[in-house]
Amino acid sequence: MTQQFDCLIEDCDFTARGETEDELMMQIEQHRQGNHPQLDVSEEEIRRNIRTI
Ligand SMILES: [Zn+2]
Numbered sequence: 001m002t003q004q005f006d007c008l009i010e011d012c013d014f015t016a017r018g019e020t021e022d023e024l025m026m027q028i029e030q031h032r033q034g035n036h037p038q039l040d041v042s043e044e045e046i047r048r049n050i051r052t053i
Contacts, residue, residue: 005050
């Protein structure tokens with residue numbers, strides 16, 4: 001099963017995909033640090049937006 005997460009920022013077209021939620025969390029955190037350093041989103045909110053595709 002593949003998990004997918006679309007960035008919460010509307011104009012951002014970043015999508016993370018991975019086999020596990022932990023793998024995704026790492027990609028998302030890297031993306032956030034590199035692109036939205038001021039964005040403060042809780043881990044819970046990120047996990048709520050992860051879908052299985
Ligand atoms: Zn983004």
